[in-house]
Amino acid sequence: MEPYFFSGVVVPERAQLSLQITLGFSHVASGVNGTARISIVLNQIAVWIESEHDWDIFDLRNVVKNIIQNHLAMVGYLKGYAYDFEITRVLNQSREIDYVFGIDIPCLADRDNTVDLQDALFKLREKTIGPNGMLLNRCFSDLVSAMKHADDTGFYCYRAIESLRHHCAAVHGLSADNKSTQWAKLREVSGSDEQTIRAIKAAADPLRHGEAHAADSEDRAKLLTSTWNVVDEYLNNA
Structure with a gap:
């Protein structure tokens, strides 16, 4: 062959x-x-x-x-x-x-190809101003890494969500509270259910502990889509 x-x-x-x-x-x-x-x-x-x-x-x-x-x-x-x-x-x-090969991830690029990039970028940049902006920038960087590194997609997706948890806690005065309270607030703001967050975490756990783990294109697309949905809704409501 x-x-x-x-x-x-x-x-x-x-x-x-x-x-x-x-x-x-x-x-x-x-x-x-x-x-x-x-x-x-x-x-x-x-x-x-x-x-x-x-x-x-x-x-x-x-x-x-x-x-x-x-x-x-x-x-x-x-x-x-x-x-x-x-x-x-x-x-x-x-x-x-x-x-x-293009540089796009089809399941993400097809979500909204009518977005006004200049306007959307301006709105995102406004959200990253100030001391808490670093947490959003870290989230965006991890999302890009999730796209680039197929075998580590789960790791980067969950770390991006964790950055949102820290950001959400900071802007709502919950940084000193326990993680359960912080996660609950993130789910509230992003309109996400606990099962969705746990599924992203489950994809990350082996990688976070140095274990070998991989997913096929279909599973990876589901993981990326779920993560982007959480981030989208959080940013829309933050």
Whole structure:
């Protein structure tokens, strides 16, 4: 069977990197096995995936990203370099696949594509002014990390919600109260039920304790959507 071919780039390109990696892998969520051959030449990424499985290309893209991210993290540890990267395209002619990846997460990008970005950004910026604004900025940063790091989506989603809890407690004078009171107030302001928050926490708990955990694209979309719903309603009412 023809391998899946992925291409991309390591950035910044001015810090040149070349690596050759071949390894076997097992997808945690599905248990499907495969072999990855990765060639990075002057920061240009080429990846061949050998697998008999008929992959969802987003799940396989996340596998490829995870493998490369892990190796770049090791390079970072060894050299003190903070590389980033992106995977831009996947090809497999026998499966009639030729797809250029965007930067969007479809389940989120499709929520409201009529938003006036300038107006919405101004309103958000107003909410981040003052000493409590740092908590909202941390929430937004974690939401972006949840989109970027598929295997750690639950961790970042829940930490974003925890930042909202701290923000909610601060603006309502509950910072000295116990967590149960703070969570109850967050649920009240955001119109969220306890089950929704607990489901996000359940996705985060293994990751918060250093355990391996992964979700497929469908489960990840549900988690992201639930998290964004909580954040949206909180910001609308805060």
